[in-house]
Amino acid sequence: MPGMQYINLDRETNDFQHLEVLKRNRNKRHRYGEIFVESVACINALLATGWELTSVAYHGERELSSWAKEVIATGNPQKVFRLIGPLMEKLSEREEPSELIVTAKMKRQGLEDIPLTDSTTLLIFDRPSNHGNLGSIMRSSDAFGVNGIITTGHSVDIYDPVVLRASLGAFFHLPVIHCPSIRELGQWLDRVRAEVPGFKVVGTSPSAHRMLHEIDLTGPVALVVGNEFSGVSRAITEMVDEMALIPMQGTVDSLNAACAGTVALYEMVRQRLTVHR
Template sequence: MRISTRNATFQQWEALLTNRNKRQRAGEFLVQGVRPISLAVERGWEIRALLASDGPGLSRWGRDVLETAGAPRAVVAAELMRELGGKDEDAPELLAVVGMPPDDLTRLAPGGNLLVVVFDRPTTPGNVGTLVRSADAFGASGVIVTGHAADPYDPKAVRASTGSLFALPVVRAPSHREVLDWAGGLRADGVPVQVVGTDERGPVEIAEHDLTGPTVLVVGNETHGLSAAWREACDQMVRIPITGAASSLNAAAAASVALYETARQRRGR
């Protein structure tokens, strides 16, 4: 297939960048960048289409992706690829249309090393992607995004994750209830999971709380912090001590610190 005008097919792809409802209805999203596309293919995600620029011939990387993915492909005019890739100058070599996995909490494998990060009602896609990247870097089992929240499949979130979105499960849940039901099921099966919330006024410093066991670590909204329902549900609230004129940490930064502390304790164990 060759696309040289802003026809209906191009408009469908363009909508995946800007319209969350259309992404959800189609069950797919557009992936930009060498590393994210490579990881999506390597980790076995459903590649529904690969879009290649009609410019110069493909690089070795591009040829390998096309061969490995075995997905339907389209040749797209360079100026249209620039629009889809968010590039002001060079058109991207490849873009991928990738299917969304189900929002199923059973994708989060239980076990003694369980570490799941919950991001409660985040408003910024970039923060979602940054948190996913940190969760991947520090060995988390997965990420849950709860409530009315920014979309982890927004292109800004996908880019901020630098491909980590494809390396660990990221699941959306309507509210805290579904997460607590899932955690309750784990406990019933003998997994002693604890739910730990982060808050600048938490009664215990994070380094003083044992994070070596199965843990659900909950991080609040960038502006309002954790909801009252999450605060009530947590087994323990912890704080990250800070100094200086800063009133608080960015939510994704706070999550990164908490993940590092968890990894530090577990290495010590």
């Protein structure tokens, strides 16, 4: 195919090291403006949502499946790397290395890219520190119809390959924005309140006084989930209109952040379905 360059890699060349850097180094991912993606679900989602492939890597000693050939043909990457087995295994680090690993140009999005309607639903994850939790919340958010996800402060990278894989491709189907500035987030939420009648921000906390199911979630809402260890920060709490307690019957007083977010999203959808019966 015109413009596509096939390169055999049997040692750790500059090209291989570039792939490794995209996988492991957050700062260089953002400097180069590229992401590292593996897993069938993520690669399919990436292509379906129009991300531009820059390269594809695969085990050069194995026959490619029809799916892999289609990815290369439709994605039209600039470079296609044929790796020897040990290099592919090192790059993947999975028990069963992915058939394909791809890189793509990073899409940089901001708060202004989140669509605002009279039924806007947002998920704000305050300072997530666990890659798996962030990916899982993306997956739940996509399942329950969230319009956008916002992460705040010092958090894991939304473009981290582990996050993307844990999301099962959900990352590519909705706006996911990292907003390091609490002030900027507060100002934006105030604008949303002004533009979207009835919009409110609801946080979750084991010290809240109202149960989650007692709070009206049928209108436009932003649900806030706190850091896995310290919960919702004071700065974010000041932006919240209501704090909600997830009822629990056992001995523990809090849930895993991804579980808490999923429960809150389910309650929101349950209320909305009940209203529209």
